[in-house]
Amino acid sequence: MTTDARRPIPPERYLDRLRACREEVAARGFAALLIGVGPDLRYLTGFVGEPMERITLLVVPSEGPVSFVVPRLEATKAGATPVAASGAARVVPFGESDDASALVARLVASAGSGAAGSEAAGSEAPIGLSDRLWAMHVLQMQAALPGRRFASASTIMRDLREVKDADEVRLLALAAAAADRTIDAISAGPLVGRTEADVSREIRRRLIDEGHDLADFAIVGSGPNGASPHHDASERVIGPGEPIVLDIGGTLAGYLSDTTRTIWVSGPNGIVPEPEFVSVYDLVREAQAQATAAVRPGVAAEDVDAIARAVIAASGYGDFFTHRVGHGIGLEVHEDPYMVAGNATVLRPGMAFSVEPGIYLSGRWGVRLENIVMCVRDGAKVLNHSSLDLRVVRG
Amino acid sequence: MTTDARRPIPPERYLDRLRACREEVAARGFAALLIGVGPDLRYLTGFVGEPMERITLLVVPSEGPVSFVVPRLEATKAGATPVAASGAARVVPFGESDDASALVARLVASAGSGAAGSEAAGSEAPIGLSDRLWAMHVLQMQAALPGRRFASASTIMRDLREVKDADEVRLLALAAAAADRTIDAISAGPLVGRTEADVSREIRRRLIDEGHDLADFAIVGSGPNGASPHHDASERVIGPGEPIVLDIGGTLAGYLSDTTRTIWVSGPNGIVPEPEFVSVYDLVREAQAQATAAVRPGVAAEDVDAIARAVIAASGYGDFFTHRVGHGIGLEVHEDPYMVAGNATVLRPGMAFSVEPGIYLSGRWGVRLENIVMCVRDGAKVLNHSSLDLRVVRG
Numbered sequence: 113m114t115t116d117a118r119r120p121i122p123p124e125r126y127l128d129r130l131r132a133c134r135e136e137v138a139a140r141g142f143a144a145l146l147i148g149v150g151p152d153l154r155y156l157t158g159f160v161g162e163p164m165e166r167i168t169l170l171v172v173p174s175e176g177p178v179s180f181v182v183p184r185l186e187a188t189k190a191g192a193t194p195v196a197a198s199g200a201a202r203v204v205p206f207g208e209s210d211d212a213s214a215l216v217a218r219l220v221a222s223a224g225s226g227a228a229g230s231e232a233a234g235s236e237a238p239i240g241l242s243d244r245l246w247a248m249h250v251l252q253m254q255a256a257l258p259g260r261r262f263a264s265a266s267t268i269m270r271d272l273r274e275v276k277d278a279d280e281v282r283l284l285a286l287a288a289a290a291a292d293r294t295i296d297a298i299s300a301g302p303l304v305g306r307t308e309a310d311v312s313r314e315i316r317r318r319l320i321d322e323g324h325d326l327a328d329f330a331i332v333g334s335g336p337n338g339a340s341p342h343h344d345a346s347e348r349v350i351g352p353g354e355p356i357v358l359d360i361g362g363t364l365a366g367y368l369s370d371t372t373r374t375i376w377v378s379g380p381n382g383i384v385p386e387p388e389f390v391s392v393y394d395l396v397r398e399a400q401a402q403a404t405a406a407v408r409p410g411v412a413a414e415d416v417d418a419i420a421r422a423v424i425a426a427s428g429y430g431d432f433f434t435h436r437v438g439h440g441i442g443l444e445v446h447e448d449p450y451m452v453a454g455n456a457t458v459l460r461p462g463m464a465f466s467v468e469p470g471i472y473l474s475g476r477w478g479v480r481l482e483n484i485v486m487c488v489r490d491g492a493k494v495l496n497h498s499s500l501d502l503r504v505v506r507g
Numbered sequence: 508m509t510t511d512a513r514r515p516i517p518p519e520r521y522l523d524r525l526r527a528c529r530e531e532v533a534a535r536g537f538a539a540l541l542i543g544v545g546p547d548l549r550y551l552t553g554f555v556g557e558p559m560e561r562i563t564l565l566v567v568p569s570e571g572p573v574s575f576v577v578p579r580l581e582a583t584k585a586g587a588t589p590v591a592a593s594g595a596a597r598v599v600p601f602g603e604s605d606d607a608s609a610l611v612a613r614l615v616a617s618a619g620s621g622a623a624g625s626e627a628a629g630s631e632a633p634i635g636l637s638d639r640l641w642a643m644h645v646l647q648m649q650a651a652l653p654g655r656r657f658a659s660a661s662t663i664m665r666d667l668r669e670v671k672d673a674d675e676v677r678l679l680a681l682a683a684a685a686a687d688r689t690i691d692a693i694s695a696g697p698l699v700g701r702t703e704a705d706v707s708r709e710i711r712r713r714l715i716d717e718g719h720d721l722a723d724f725a726i727v728g729s730g731p732n733g734a735s736p737h738h739d740a741s742e743r744v745i746g747p748g749e750p751i752v753l754d755i756g757g758t759l760a761g762y763l764s765d766t767t768r769t770i771w772v773s774g775p776n777g778i779v780p781e782p783e784f785v786s787v788y789d790l791v792r793e794a795q796a797q798a799t800a801a802v803r804p805g806v807a808a809e810d811v812d813a814i815a816r817a818v819i820a821a822s823g824y825g826d827f828f829t830h831r832v833g834h835g836i837g838l839e840v841h842e843d844p845y846m847v848a849g850n851a852t853v854l855r856p857g858m859a860f861s862v863e864p865g866i867y868l869s870g871r872w873g874v875r876l877e878n879i880v881m882c883v884r885d886g887a888k889v890l891n892h893s894s895l896d897l898r899v900v901r902g
Contacts, residue, residue, distance in 0.1 A: 148642075160739065162724075164841050165638075185830045188735035188869075208831050209848050243560075247543075247640035251659055264646055317715055320708065320722075327715075327722075329557075340583035344555065435580045436603050446559050453604050474583070 117286055118365055121279050123194035126158050130195050136268040137174045143237035144173040144220050145265045148245035151443035152269045157193045167212045167249050173223030179204045181216055217256035240265030270448045275462035284464055285495050287369035288484050290322035292498035295373050301507035303350050304379050308332035312345035315360050324362030331359035338478035341435055352379020355477045368445045370466055371496045372482030375503045392471050393502050396479045399423040399469040403437055404485055407492035413455040420469040429471045438466040441484055459487040512681055513760055516674050518589035521553050525590050531663045532569045538632035539568040539615050540660045543640035546838035547664045552588045562607045562644050568618030574599045576611055612651035635660030665843045670857035679859055680890050682764035683879050685717035687893035690768050696902035698745050699774050703727035707740035710755050719757030726754035733873035736830055747774020750872045763840045765861055766891045767877035770898045787866050788897050791874045794818040794864040798832055799880055802887035808850040815864040824866045833861040836879055854882040
């Protein structure tokens with residue numbers, strides 16, 4: 113059911129985005145962008161799908177018409193997108209035996225030729241490829257456009273996408289709340305005696321039940337498995353007297369949730385956490401709190417990382433915090449801006465990203481806490497609201 | 508829960524696959540293959556994951572050690588794969604601020620140099636890229652290895668993957684059975700008065716409940732929406748007296764299901780299908796039956812397509828069967844071999860693919876029926892068993 117809160121991005125927004133994109137293609141001297149199925153295409157057109165062996169490409173030239181090259185059997189669907197329905201892009205379908213890359217090459221070449229008065233177009237100007245375009249299609253396009261230079265389209269797409277508008281924030285908040293409810297339900301148990309995979313399956317079900325369209329990931333890292341930050345979920349049976357890292361997320365109307373809580377399973381005999389676990393937990397929580405408190409417009413992304421790192425390093429656990437403190441989130445679970453050493457990107461209001469410090473003790477356990485945080489005019493707004501207190505689960 | 512039937516691919520199989528791959532890299536004159544996260548990597552190593560901005564690459568050179576280049580936080584997980592645990596590949600981790608493409612370039616260059624006695628290696632030999640490697644990583648690798656030639660790794664990977672072994676067949680059959688049960692449950696209703704999106708959500712839940720790890724797609728095309736072959740699911744409310752195309756699939760232990768049934772919703776007043784719908788349904792069913800009956804070793808993939816097409820064309824609906832009749836299936840929902848005009852690939856025992864003719868009448872409705880079919884020694888084995896009789900749903 114579509115409630116008002118989960119209403120999709122309004123159609124006219126896509127026209128604004130495509131217009132802004134075209135301006136940047138010309139301004140930055142690209143001949144054209146080739147945007148394959150994925151988050152960039154969804155952002156620009158509203159087209160939802162999975163990449164496949166049949167290529168689908170939005171061709172955004174520096175001048176001339178925008179073409180939406182699609183397999184014929186996707187033509188109806190492409191034609192229904194706001195940009196096609198309004199005439200801002202024309203649908204160019206191809207058949208099952210047609211050479212789609214030759215078709216795209218002709219569109220790009222015609223965009224580049226006869227471009228009197230445009231310094232952007234021309235055979236020297238690079239062709240921008242969306243980050244997630246498959247290698248099979250990159251190689252096809254490079255073969256079809258020999259001698260042309262190819263570059264990342266993300267120099268343009270990143271700037272467009274990393275500041276969220278009010279509708280995007282609304283959907284991110286809705287997804288975050290759905291993930292929070294899932295964390296709360298799982299933390300109520302039962303957990304002892306179940307495999308990680310079984311708990312992971314329950315999480316995926318609940319992510320959907322709580323309103324996600326897709327359950328993208330449900331990491332369950334019990335005991336020593338929690339020490340591998342990207343452990344998924346195994347056949348290991350959860351026992352009493354050990355922690356579990358739960359890192360979960362899904363997609364709601366295109367927008368991602370991503371939250372992590374580390375809980376303690378005491379079991380029916382109430383095995384209390386070892387003192388080092390409790391102190392590490394408190395340290396990670398403090399690092400997260402300080403990094404979050406530092407978020408405000410004008411701060412560099414790398415500084416958010418550095419603040420969390422300094423808190424953890426000061427207690428001697430610096431070597432065990434093995435990853436960046438966060439990543440942007442929106443139509444992708446990981447996107448710009450990244451909160452990582454070396455990223456001088458300055459935070460702007462509307463940027464959304466994770467703040468997720470962690471400490472991993474190999475062979476023992478790990479602790480990670482993750483919230484999605486927005487940069488807002490006067491500081492930070494945290495989208496997740498599930499408790500950060502250490503939860504102790506008996507069953 | 509892992510029952511015996513859903514036990515994973517045995518660890519030693521990955522070593523056999525990697526060995527076979529290496530032999531082909533040398534035999535076909537590649538310098539190396541670069542295999543990113545995705546089905547090729549899962550096939551060769553057992554590594555399960557999603558591609559992300561941090562590159563993960565299995566570097567399979569024509570000679571010298573196989574390297575598994577991974578972000579440091581994936582090192583534990585990569586080290587646990589059968590190929591790494593056995594020493595057949597060495598894990599090469601990199602840190603959050605390291606230049607991973609430079610690291611990979613050094614590995615490729617050292618594989619190519621000092622290759623006395625190997626005609627395969629050397630700076631003229633192409634570097635093979637897995638089909639799904641992201642453009643951002645392709646561009647990074649091309650920048651890090653200037654002047655080198657890049658080609659598709661699929662010339663090798665396709666031959667390895669398109670013939671399934673007994674364990675793969677077992678998992679494909681299990682996934683097909685889970686999808687069949689989901690179709691049966693949905694076809695029992697209720698459907699009238701619900702949105703397509705709501706039904707789609709129920710399908711995704713049931714796909715998981717029936718044993719899938721992921722619910723990948725749940726197309727619900729009611730009435731005119733069924734005439735768009737790749738329609739997803741909309742807010743359209745299902746009414747009495749119209750057909751619905753249900754095209755659903757998920758992932759079970761890595762292997763995909765994909766089945767389509769078209770059902771008729773009569774509603775409580777029992778609105779019977781219009782005669783043309785019934786005759787089109789029977790025609791699609793007959794086309795599927797004849798194409799399936801033609802499957803046997805030695806037959807060309809394009810002939811399977813042609814047979815279904817001839818049946819439909821003979822009744823005057825040829826222009827409305829707008830897509831190939833099928834696609835291979837395994838670790839990907841669409842993979843080689845494709846049953847399409849122009850594909851002379853000869854069927855071999857162990858190949859698995861869809862047979863899914865369809866007829867689409869724009870503005871009215873569509874009919875598609877899809878089974879997964881195996882080529883076996885003496886003909887075809889159909890993995891889906893849900894009924895092909897036209898189901899009429901009252902509620």
